[in-house]
Amino acid sequence: MSETLTPMMQQYQSIRRSLPADTLLLFRLGDFYEMFFEDAKEASAILNVALTKRNLTPMCGIPHHAADNYIRRLIKAGRRVAICDQIGEPQKGQIVQREITHIVSPGTVADLHMLDAKRNNFLAAIYAGGKSGYGFAFVDLTTGDFRLTELADEKELADELARVQPAEVLVSEEQAAQFRDVRGLVARDGYTFLLDQAYFTLRDHFKVQSLDGFGCEELPGAIGAAGAILHYLKTELRRSLSHITRLVCYRNSQFMVLDAATQANLELVEARGGGRDTSLLGALDRTVTPMGARKLRDWILHPLCEIAPLQQRQQMIADLLAEPFLLGNLRETLKSIRDMERTVGRLTQTGGNARDLQVLRMSLEQIPQLRDDLEALGKARNPLEEVGRAGAPRQARGLEPVETAHLSGLGEQIRGDLHPLPHVVELLTKAIVDEPPALTREGGMFRDGYFAPLDELRNAGREGKDWIAQLQQRAIEETGIKSLKVRYTSVFGYFIEVTKSNLHLVPQSWHRKQTVATGERFITPELKEVEGKILGADERAKALEQELFLQIRDEVLRELHALQSTAAAVATLDVLGAFGETARLFGYCRPSLSEDLRINIVDGRHPVLDQSLVEEKFVPNDVLLDGEKNRLLILTGPNMAGKSTYIRQVALLTLMAQIGSWVPAKEAEIGLADRIFTRVGASDDLSRGQSTFMVEMNETANITNNATVRSLVILDEIGRGTSTFDGLSIAWSVAEYLHDEVKARTLFATHYHELTELELTRTGVRNYNIAVREWNDQIIFLRKIIKGGADKSYGIQVARLAGLPAGIIARAKEILSNLEQHELTADGKPALAEAPPPPKHGMPRNKKKAEQARAEMKPQMTLF
Known part of the structure; x- marks a missing residue:
């Protein structure tokens, strides 16, 4: 076939054969990127561009200057794209040299315009070959986080995938069928996952003799996944990985475990159904840098299970709150710092440019001020006082003073990790102009006076252009052609343009170059000579600037570790500053952390609703959970009264405490939880053929099988997806099991009032309900949690609020009355089939008995 192809198409075919079949090749031809054959058919459908043919070869093209927009659409469609550029100058009689400069896939996008600045873009890998079951690794190529x-x-794998949310997931070809339901799956040659090959790949990249220093020596599955990622990036995608300098091995025991259902039910980082952001991340995110926003998201999804680092974060927040002026200064300085992490990543890739260097300079210029502010914060700390509630000293709350004469441990660590790099700032200030161009090949990146040979070339070009301007004026004077212009195009170079009406005035010494619609174009020997000098000087100046750029980039990247350390410190400081600002604005308190099982919150508030409610003020509530007398709380009350809000509020405040944040409450004691489980709401999974009730039972089974005594369990309406008696039986049994066997701290919201009887048979069960007030058959939600169980659900009143027709409401009351009386008609038919007769002497006897028995069982209703 190659014998019938042109040399250019032979070149294309040679390059195309070096790529996997699932990669689209963008082949540079002049001002366009062209695609051919099957690539053209697929791309034209995705991009909605015309599919044409040349010599029966399907082809489509996109302008190179707008390629980013088209590539973005291909990536969103899940495709990989190889960029093949012209790397040599055209030579007469020779084909232009071309090669693939980089390959872009969903998990390896480096263009900042294609990424969400506030979240990582992870490439992950799974390998079923580890001692523990599944090896899992992931990397953000833009930041180097590995x-x-x-x-x-x-x-566990599904939960971690939900937490990381990778854009692309690598698996071996042999195991692809096992993971076919994973989003963004990419199957690759299995040998790259094998332990020996992956081990060598990792050792070779990090230049180490063993992986002991990373703590993963005994994790063969994880090594296989990580090695496959590096091989994929380096060999298949041809990426530079010099900025990936660390490999972090973690275990789930380090963090609170959050399964996929809990992440969704608590709306930790994303709100349900889109629309207004009602997530915890949305409520806490007052970060002012992209790095801080990404770190906050990571902290929320990975709450800690160790007290010491959490107390360090708390203390840093306390220090900032004690000095609001310094807190404001720090946050104002942080606003001037750009995305250093991704900028460094771009500079190590093919997309780096002079604007990235300028971003680094502007960011590094702020570091001395940050260090000064942190030093001032350490000096300002009162050794006899520590802020507890925002703005309130510990003594005011009856707490012992804490002696702290210097900057807190975490604050000192952050300050030590902030590297000003004055020599880098000085170099970039001298070298790079204030507003450099987006493309390095355009030139114009360097200041005049930075490099003498560059100045000489620029001067030569400027002098030539001045001479061109003078030539135009002389030609006008000599010929009398006032409309005469000296113009330039990239195809024809410089020429003199004369309109048709003035052609009789052109000197015979001028040489005709081209005829155009409006006239003629001419050149002169003198103009041609000067043209060579100008264009030669410009081209040499651009080439020299490209060399200088690469030299300066390499000089800056010699400080790679310091730059990455600084970016990480800025991110941490930004998150802690955001926590401090949120605590200051909404009056949060510093929670007391412990290893016991006690969760005691006074006047706790939902962190999202507390900030967003407009029509009514959020009503705070208390909670007391422990492993003994307050192990399982049964919460009853009407719909819309706030049961779900309350139980989620307790879970969110516990999680906030375990990321180091202060919490919206008057006081809080938090015994650390190893996991938070939630069973909330009704949903089905049609893709797997599972009904609402089956999904509910699956989630409940996960809780009962995996919860421990240290877990916090949130249950909302267990058993509602089946018949009343079945549902009540399951809910009762689950509650007993959690209390007796698991002994987990549990909040159980339910409409099954019968469950309140558990308090009579289990020592650790306590009944609470949402207070309401009735008036003229209407209900008013008081939003207050009180002791005791509710005696009815007020469902009909809630249905009226929803707008059900009056006839339905009246009939529902009749049916409810009959159900409560358990009456039959004279014909022996169920009484719910017809309206009951009005009572002759007040309340029917059997109903009186029912209410009397219920009242005797009902605990006294009092406030905390």
Whole structure:
């Protein structure tokens, strides 16, 4: 076939054969990127561009200057794109040299315009070959963040995938069928996952003799996944990985475990159904840098299970709150710092340019001020006082003073990790203009006076252009052609343009170059000579600038570790500053952390609703949970009264405490939880053929099988997806099991009032309900949690609020009355089939008995 192809198409075919079949090749031809054959057919459909043919070869093209927009659409469609550029100058009689400069896939996008600045873009890999079950690794190529772990089973793997949310997931071809339901799956040659090959790949990249220093030596599955990622990036995608300098091995025991259902039910980082952001991340995100926003998201999804680092974060927040002026200064300085992490990543890739260097300079210029502010914060700390509630000293709350004469441990660590790099700032200030061009090949990046040979070339070009301007004026004077212009195009170079009406005035010494619609174009020997000098000087100046750029970039990247350390410190400081600002604005308190099982919150508030409610003020509530007398709380009350809000509020405040944040409450004691489980709401999974009730039972089974005594369990309406008696039986049994066997701290919201009887048979069960007030058959929600169980659900009143017709409401009351009386008609038919007769002497006897018995069982209703 190659014998019938042109040399250019032979070149294309040679390059195309070096790529996997699932990669689209963008082949540079002049001002366009062209695609051919099957690539053209697929791309034209995705991009909605015309599919044409040349010599029966399907082809389509996109302008090179707008390629980013088209590439973005291909990536969103899940495709990989190889960029093949012209790397040599055209030579007469020779084909232009071309090669692939980089390959872009969904998990390796480096263009900042294609990414969400506030979240990582992870490429992950899974390998079923570890001691614990599944090896899992993931990397953000834009930041160099590289982590790995091993997971026990598919459930843990699914939960971690939900937490990381990778854009692309690598698996071996042999295991692809096993993971076919994973989003963004990419199957690759299995040998890259094998332990020996992956081990060598990792050692070779990090230049180490063993992986002991990373703590993953005994995790073969994780090593296989991590090695496959590096091989994919380096060999297949041809990426530079010099900025990936660390490999972090983590275990789930380090963090609170949050399964996929809990992440969704608590709306940790994303709100349900889109629209207004009602997530915890949305409520806490007052970060002012992209790096801080990404770190905050990571902290929320990875709450800590160790007290010491959490107390360090708390203390840093306390220090900032004690000095609001310094807190404001720090946050104002942070606003001037750009995305250093991704900028460094771009500079190590093919997309780096002079604007990235300018971003680094502007960011590094702020570091001395940050260090000064942190030093001032350490000096300002009162050794006899520590702020507890925002703005309130510990003594005011009856707490012992804490002696702290210097900057807190975390604050000192952050200050030490902030590297001003004055020599880098000085170099970039001298070299790079204030507003450099987006493309390095355009030139114009360097200041005049930075490099003498460059100045000489620029002067030569400027002098030539001045001479061109003078030539135009002389030609006008000599010929009398006032409309005469000296023009330039990239195809024809410089020429003199004369309109048709003035052609009789052109000197015979001028040489005709081209005829155009409006006239003629001419050149002169003198103009041609000067043209060579100008264009030669410009081209040499651009080439020299490209060399200088690469030299300066390499000089800056010699400080790679310091730059990455500084970016990480800025991110941490930004998150802590955001926590401090949120605590200051909304009056948060510093929670007391412990290893016991006690969760005691006074006047706790939902962190999202507390900030967003407009029509009514949020009503705070208390909670007391422990492993003994307050182990399982049964919460009853009408719909819309706030049961779900309350139980989620307790879970969110616990999680906030375990990321180091202060919490919206008057006081809080938090015994650390190893996991938070939630079973909330009704949903089905049609893709797997599972009904609402089956999904509910699956989630409940996960809780009962995996919860421990240290877990916090949130249950909302267990058993509602089946018949009343079945549902009540399951809910009762689940509650007993959690209390008796698991002994987990549990909040159980339910409409099954019968469950309140558990308090009579279990020592650790306590009944609470949402207070309401009735008036003229209407209900008013008081939003207050009080002791005791509710005696009815007020469902009909809530249905009226929803707008059901009056006839339906009246009939529902009749049916409810009959159900409560358990009456039959004279014909022996169920009484709910017809309206009951009005009572002759007040309340029917059997109903009186029912209410009397219920009142005797009902605990006294009092406030905390």
